[in-house]
Structures are given as structure tokens and as C-alpha cells.
Amino acid sequence: MLKTLFAAILITLAHYPTLTAASEAYPTKPIKFIVPYPPGGPLDTTARILADKLRDSLAQPVIVENRPGAGGNIGADQVAKANADGYTIGIGAVATHAINPSLFAKMPYNAQKDFTPLSLIAQVPNVLVMNTEVATKLNIRTAQDLIQYARANPGRLNYASGGNGSGGHLAGELFKAAAKVSAVHIPYQGASPAQLGLIAGQTDFMFDNLASANANIQAGKLKPLAVTSAQRQAGLDVPSLQELGFSGLEINTWWGVFAPANLPPVITQRLVTEIHKALAQPDLKERFAKLGASPSPMAPDAFARFIQQEATKYAKVIQSAGIKPD
Known part of the structure; x- marks a missing residue:
């Protein structure tokens, strides 16, 4: 048994330089970018804007694929079950990662364990x-x-x-x-x-x-x-609900980029760096603004905490109101 274990360790070590080199060379082929909603909406449009920016900075095609259905669960599940090599990433949103886990009795994926959160993209x-x-x-x-x-x-x-x-x-x-x-x-x-x-x-x-x-x-x-944002919105002369005294009623539609769980750290960092560079570009901000969206870059650990807070908030209202999916 020890002999077998030792042999397995040697095989892993033998492949480690190759795996490291492959990660450092990333990317070497097109990247699939899954959007779990139909084409045409603000989420799909901003994903395509970001994909164009990533294509330029990563020097590889970033191909958007729409995989709608089941409230976003079908597309999100495809990301969760893909190889963790950086060549399949996808959009996750408040529905797929904060609402659906409490709404559906049976989920095809675990929103907390089956993904590598990369960054929040936008909030509306x-x-x-x-x-x-x-x-x-x-x-x-x-x-x-x-x-x-x-x-x-x-x-x-x-x-x-x-x-x-x-x-x-x-x-x-x-x-x-x-x-x-x-x-x-x-x-x-x-x-x-x-x-x-x-x-x-x-x-x-x-x-x-x-x-x-x-x-x-x-x-x-x-x-x-x-x-429902914490502050008033430019160009809209109405108060926020929090301003009216309803604390805790900050309710935003948000979406971000996810990869499958266990994405190698060097690939995670490369993607996060390029996503944040893209979100900081003035022309992207301008195009997002026309859709009513605010670029909202967030580090992976902060993004993970944000998702957990959102999931907790919506779990309470789903349970207390007895909400069931259609």
C-alpha cells in the first residue's frame, strides 16, 4: 500500500511542472463564456461587452453562449460541471447564487461549493x-x-x-x-x-x-x-427606501463571473486581474451606464462573502412568505 501511495506521489510530482507551465501560459485556446439567460437583456449585453474586453487582453476568443432555462440553473450548472481549467467561465447572478438555492427544493449544483467566484461585474x-x-x-x-x-x-x-x-x-x-x-x-x-x-x-x-x-x-x-439602492440614482428624482426609513431594503439585481470550483490560483488571479482592468475602462463604464448598470469589481473573497450575505437575506423572505417556484 505504501509502495502504491509513493508511486502516486511521484507521478503527481512528475506532472506538477507541466501543470504549472500550462497555468502560466494560460490561455492558449478560446474561452467559453456561459450566460444562463436569453440574449438581449442587460445581463447578456454587459456580458458581451466584458467578453470583448477579455478577448483583447487575453489574446484569445471569448465566446458567449446563452444557456437559459430553470431560472438560470441550467447555464449555471454547465459552469459548475465544466473542467476547472479556465476555459469555461460563466455569469452567475442574484437568482442563480442567492435566490434559487432556497427557492428550489432540488438544485443541480451547490452554489457555495461548486464554483470559484471571480468578481462581481455590475449591480442595478x-x-x-x-x-x-x-x-x-x-x-x-x-x-x-x-x-x-x-x-x-x-x-x-x-x-x-x-x-x-x-x-x-x-x-x-x-x-x-x-x-x-x-x-x-x-x-x-x-x-x-x-x-x-x-x-x-x-x-x-x-x-x-x-x-x-x-x-x-x-x-x-x-x-x-x-x-432600492442605498443611495439615490442620478437622473431619477426619487428617494431610496432606506432614506425613507426602511433599513435593510437594499435590493439590487447583481451579476458576476464564476468558474468551476478548484480553479488553479494562477488562472484565477489572471482572470480576476483582466476582469478588473476591463471594468475600470471609461468606455465600458459609459456603455454600462446606458443600461443603468454600475461596474462593481470585487475581489474573490469579498465576492464570496457578499454572495453568502445575499443568500441569507433571501432565504429568510422565501421561508417566511412560503414562496414556491412556478
Whole structure:
């Protein structure tokens, strides 16, 4: 037995220089960049912007592949089960790494153990919006007006979301608990249909991603009442919910880059360095800003802690509200 163990050690040591050299030479071939959502949204668009920057700095093609389905779980699982060699990386988001682990009874991956967190990419706040005509009819001009109306008319208001367990649904439940109001949840099959339903007057309010809602806010179809970021947002003259006294209601849509677990440290550091360089470039910041996104580079250990905090926050609301996926 000792002889066999000794032989195994010798084989590992014999290959160590080769493995180290391969890591130091990284990358030597194209990199697959998995996005677990459909093309066209802010998350997909920012991923493609980042992929272009990484292609230039790594001198290798970075090929974006969309693998949507199951709330992001399908694409995230492909990253988790790929070889930990740096040639498959992917986007992970608040849904795939903080919400879904508590929402789904069975997950194909372990969000904490099956990935190497590389860096947060961006955060986009949610915005509390109403149908402008409905707000005018009910004489609601501010978030405080909405709260007062909801308290005076319990159960009369409803709110839209992209589906059970979506970010908008959880934001609504957190808001209801903090403001001590009641409202009926109306789930749609996606955030875009939910926003269209709100504009059509089918629902009264919703927590929408600012990047998605901004065009209709500017067009006057949606009335913003508050943002869920810690501070106010430039170009949007509404307070944050924390500013109104609702501490703990910082609810952002965020996404970052992940690799499979056990990625070699030298490859991890190379990717993190290049991602952070890209996020610091003025033209990238400008392109992100047009989507309502703020570049948010974060070191791997800090990113891991951030994910755990977010997972804990959403686990509580999912459990207390008894939320189940569609």
C-alpha cells in the first residue's frame, strides 16, 4: 500500500511542472463564456461587452453562449460541471447564487461549493414604479402616499412580478413586511410581460429592474416612487427606501463571473486581474451606464462573502412568505 501511495506521489510530482507551465501560459485556446439567460437583456449585453474586453487582453476568443432555462440553473450548472481549467467561465447572478438555492427544493449544483467566484461585474437597483394613470387616479405621488393608501385599503392593491420567486416578487414581499401593508401578488411569465401588464393597467405597482424600466419612466408611462439602492440614482428624482426609513431594503439585481470550483490560483488571479482592468475602462463604464448598470469589481473573497450575505437575506423572505417556484 505504501509502495502504491509513493508511486502516486511521484507521478503527481512528475506532472506538477507541466501543470504549472500550462497555468502560466494560460490561455492558449478560446474561452467559453456561459450566460444562463436569453440574449438581449442587460445581463447578456454587459456580458458581451466584458467578453470583448477579455478577448483583447487575453489574446484569445471569448465566446458567449446563452444557456437559459430553470431560472438560470441550467447555464449555471454547465459552469459548475465544466473542467476547472479556465476555459469555461460563466455569469452567475442574484437568482442563480442567492435566490434559487432556497427557492428550489432540488438544485443541480451547490452554489457555495461548486464554483470559484471571480468578481462581481455590475449591480442595478430595482425601482418601485406605478402605472402613471393609476397613480394619478389614486392621488399617489410618493412612496409614502402608496403606503398610506395601502394601509387604508388593505388588500385592494396588487403588484406584478416576473414570476414566483423572482427578484421583483421578493422585493415586493420585503416591502410589504417592512411597510406593514398588504397587496396581492400577480406573477407573470417574465419581467417584460409583467412590465407590459403594469403599463396596460392590469396591476398597480411593481419592483422592476431600473435598466428595464427606465425607458418607460422617461416616456411617462411609469411613475417612479423610490429606488432600492442605498443611495439615490442620478437622473431619477426619487428617494431610496432606506432614506425613507426602511433599513435593510437594499435590493439590487447583481451579476458576476464564476468558474468551476478548484480553479488553479494562477488562472484565477489572471482572470480576476483582466476582469478588473476591463471594468475600470471609461468606455465600458459609459456603455454600462446606458443600461443603468454600475461596474462593481470585487475581489474573490469579498465576492464570496457578499454572495453568502445575499443568500441569507433571501432565504429568510422565501421561508417566511412560503414562496414556491412556478
